Amino acid sequence: VSESSHSEPVGVILSVDPYRFAETVEAARRAGLTVTGEQPILGTLSGTIAEDRIPALEAVAGVESVDRDRTIHLPPPDSPIQ
Amino acid sequence: MANGPMDRRAFGEQPDRPSGPHTGEGAEYTGRYVVLLDPGNQESGMNVLRSSADIAPVERVRGTEAANVAELLERPDVSVLFEELGAAVVEVRSDQRHALVTTAEAEPSIIAAEPERMVYASVITAPQQAPTEFFPAYRSDEEVVERHTKAEIAVAQGPAWDEKKWTWGLQAIRASLSSLTGRGVKIAVLDTGVDTDHPDLAGRVDATASFVPGEAVEDGHGHGTHCIGTAAGPANPQQEPRYGVASEARVLAAKVLSNAGSGTDGQILAGMAWAVAHGARVISMSLGAPVRPGELFPQTYEHLAQRALQRGAVIVAAAGNDSRRPQSIEPVGRPANCPSILAVGSLDKAITPSFFSCGGINGVGGEVNIAAPGRDVRSAAPGGGYQSMSGTSMATPHVAGVLALLAQADPNASATDLKASLLASAFPLTQPVRDVGSGLLQAP
Numbered sequence: 001v002s003e004s005s006h007s008e009p010v011g012v013i014l015s016v017d018p019y020r021f022a023e024t025v026e027a028a029r030r031a032g033l034t035v036t037g038e039q040p041i042l043g044t045l046s047g048t049i050a051e052d053r054i055p056a057l058e059a060v061a062g063v064e065s066v067d068r069d070r071t072i073h074l075p076p077p078d079s080p081i082q
Numbered sequence: 083m084a085n086g087p088m089d090r091r092a093f094g095e096q097p098d099r100p101s102g103p104h105t106g107e108g109a110e111y112t113g114r115y116v117v118l119l120d121p122g123n124q125e126s127g128m129n130v131l132r133s134s135a136d137i138a139p140v141e142r143v144r145g146t147e148a149a150n151v152a153e154l155l156e157r158p159d160v161s162v163l164f165e166e167l168g169a170a171v172v173e174v175r176s177d178q179r180h181a182l183v184t185t186a187e188a189e190p191s192i193i194a195a196e197p198e199r200m201v202y203a204s205v206i207t208a209p210q211q212a213p214t215e216f217f218p219a220y221r222s223d224e225e226v227v228e229r230h231t232k233a234e235i236a237v238a239q240g241p242a243w244d245e246k247k248w249t250w251g252l253q254a255i256r257a258s259l260s261s262l263t264g265r266g267v268k269i270a271v272l273d274t275g276v277d278t279d280h281p282d283l284a285g286r287v288d289a290t291a292s293f294v295p296g297e298a299v300e301d302g303h304g305h306g307t308h309c310i311g312t313a314a315g316p317a318n319p320q321q322e323p324r325y326g327v328a329s330e331a332r333v334l335a336a337k338v339l340s341n342a343g344s345g346t347d348g349q350i351l352a353g354m355a356w357a358v359a360h361g362a363r364v365i366s367m368s369l370g371a372p373v374r375p376g377e378l379f380p381q382t383y384e385h386l387a388q389r390a391l392q393r394g395a396v397i398v399a400a401a402g403n404d405s406r407r408p409q410s411i412e413p414v415g416r417p418a419n420c421p422s423i424l425a426v427g428s429l430d431k432a433i434t435p436s437f438f439s440c441g442g443i444n445g446v447g448g449e450v451n452i453a454a455p456g457r458d459v460r461s462a463a464p465g466g467g468y469q470s471m472s473g474t475s476m477a478t479p480h481v482a483g484v485l486a487l488l489a490q491a492d493p494n495a496s497a498t499d500l501k502a503s504l505l506a507s508a509f510p511l512t513q514p515v516r517d518v519g520s521g522l523l524q525a526p
Contacts (some may be wrong), residue, residue, distance in 0.1 A: 013347045015385035037348050039355030041393075042386045046348030065381030067347070070416070072372050074274070074343030074475075077304045081403045081438050082368075082473035 007052040009034070017062040018043030026063030027067030031057045112270035113197075114155075114171050120191040121168035127191040128163060128199050131172060135182035136470065137161050138173035143433030165394035201349055214280040243431055248429050249325045251312070251480055257327045257487075257525040264328025264486030269313050270357030270365045270395075271479065272350060273306030275299040275337035282319045282326075283310060283333070291356050292337040293349040301464050302341030308471050309368045310335060311462030313479035314486070321468065325461045327483025327525065328490075334360050339369060347380075350417075354386060358393050363489045363500070366397040366482035367423075370415035379419040379447045389424035391497040396504075398424040398481045400474035401450050402440035411516075413443035414450060421447035424501065427518055428456025428477040436519040439474055442516040454480040484525050491526055 012030040012033070021040045029035060033048070037046040046069060049057055051067040058066045075082060119127040131137045140162045141154050154162050161172040174182050178348035186195035243250035248258040268288060276287060276299060287310075290299040301307045315326020315335050336353035339345035350367070357365045387397050402415035427450040428436040435441075436457050442449040456477030464471040481504070488503050489495065495503070508520035 009345065011348065013351055013380075013382045013383040018389065023513055037352050039386075042351070042355045042360050042389045044351045044355070044382060044386050046346075046351055064385055067380040067382045069347045071344055071346050072339065072350070072369050072371050074303065074305055074339060074369070076343065080472060082307055082308075082471045082475045 007050045009048040010051045010054075011036075011046070012054065012057070012066050013046045014057070014066050015042075015044050015064045017064065020062050024060065027060045027078055028057060028063060031060050033057055034055065037059050087137045090264050104363045105238045113176070114173055115179070115195050116193060117170045117172055117186060118194040119168045119170065120193060123191040124163065124165065124168055127189060128161075128170065129184055130192075131182060134185040135172075135174055135178045137178075140172075141169070147408050152457075163466045166290065173247065179484055188338070196399055196427065208231050220263065224431070228434045230324065245323050245460070248323050249455075249460050251364050251459055251476075252324060252327065253432065254429070254431075254455050255327070255480055255523045255525050257480075258324075258481070260525040262328075262487040262490050262526060263317070264314065264490050265330030266330070266332060267328065267331045267364070267486040267489045268362045269309045269328065269358065269482050269486050270334035270336060270353075270360070270362035270481070271306065271313060272338045272353040272357065272365065272367045273301075273309050273369065274303035274338045274339045274341060274343060275301040276310050276335040277301050277307045277462070277466070278331070278335075280307060280311075280462050280464070282316050283307070284364060286314055286316065286331075287332050287335055288332040289360055290335045290337070291353070293352045293356070294337050294345065295391045297337065297340055299335060301310065301337075303343050303462050303469075304469065305339070305343065305368065306337065307464050308459075308461040308469065309366065309475060309479040311477060311479075312459060313364075313366055313483040315462060319462075320466070323460065325459075325468075327480055328486035331483070331486040331490075332425075334362055334376065345369070347382075351382075351386065358390050358395050362395045363497070364482045364485040365395050365397045367397065367417070368473075368477050368478045370400050370418050372402060372404050372415050373413055373419060373444065373448075375413055375443055377413070377419075379421065379443065380416050383417035384420040384422055384447070387417075388422050391501075392424055392496050394496045396424065396485050396500050397422070398426055398478055398485070400478045401425045403428075403438040403473050403475075405438055405440050407435065407437040407439075411441040411443065414440045414448045419444060419448040423447075424504075425449065425519070426451070426456075426478045426481050427453040427473055428472070428474045429455040429518070429522065431455075433511065433522060435513055436472065436474075438472075439517065441479075442519070450515075450517060450519040452481060452505060452520050452523055453477065453511070454523040456480075481523055482521055488526050 399418035405413035454477035459476035509522040
């Protein structure tokens, strides 16, 4: 169970070792990640975690990368450039 | 430049000469030179070429004598002067080519001199096409000419595309000349969904999925339907012109962006995994977020793209629309900036970079890999109709469609092979690689 944390949770996406996907996801949970999506076929997952826990998440064995989840915005339909 | 005097169409079509010295698959030059003369002083130019480069004796041709021209041009002992055009096709021995070019350069009454190329009637952007943009042009190095001028007829064509039968984009990428259809190849389009009832698209969609909480796959924005139409619209749409590249490809429509046009990386990952699981050979993502100059690509997307490639899927993504040329050129956005994802820039009808198209400012993956039509692109609209849209979003599905054609042509090709074929077949452009990458997308 993660240590208590006072920083706000942020969205993250991760790539992990696809050959030990389940155990890595479990370890990521223990590091404080709340998993919102898993893609074992590509070895990726998404979730939320307290911002100050990101270094701990990155240190989990089997975690290859942690990036901040960003939101993509298309222009409104009537915008001249899409 | 459309009707420039160096436009070879002005000389009439050159007949193919199967027995000629330079015909065949790879040889596009006739061995002759085309010389553009000062119309008021044609004699000086021809005289100096005769004395300095020993060109073959000159026959003069006027418009009414067109019937003899083909025969005259065939003759290695004759140069042909088209008096009304102020241009000549001159026969010169190969050891005199350099002399001809140097002479042309020095002589004020000669405007340009270039190796003559074989020209084919219907092919707008064929590599055989003649240089048209570089004035004045004096060249003896045929390779340089070839490298620098390949798509210039398309440029000459300019904005004056006839879009009655085909959109300008399909013509520019030569999809209008391809016999391939992408039959059976699966293209995943990750976007705002699709109008599943659109008469052009209904029956083309193999599978749909929405990764947007609370929203069905139906496209409430228009972006997704437009992109799907460009990638895989049918050969015979309800209404002309034809606008879809791979007319028999199968569509996997993943909704990862809401009807309001927003979506998260997490939703996109989910859509990509779904696409790979469904056997997509191409994943088309007309989406992205801006990055700062110097910002590194997102590692997670890169890992994922590598795995998708291993599983046979090529990922293409929009370079982004953040530039405001000429004042500002912004870096390729994410995830197109990943090394293993192809970043697609947008071209205007003049085959020049669109003012909004992002450029290869950041290294390591931040390059534009290829450019495709992205301005005033007509495609399907929700509700069964059509609309024109502009953006690197519109350029991207052109590339996805061509990848499907390549996959059909070589079903055993790996994703890496497909990528390599795509980039190798692109048409080099004179614009900076920063903006157009390998060049103008070309259908096989």
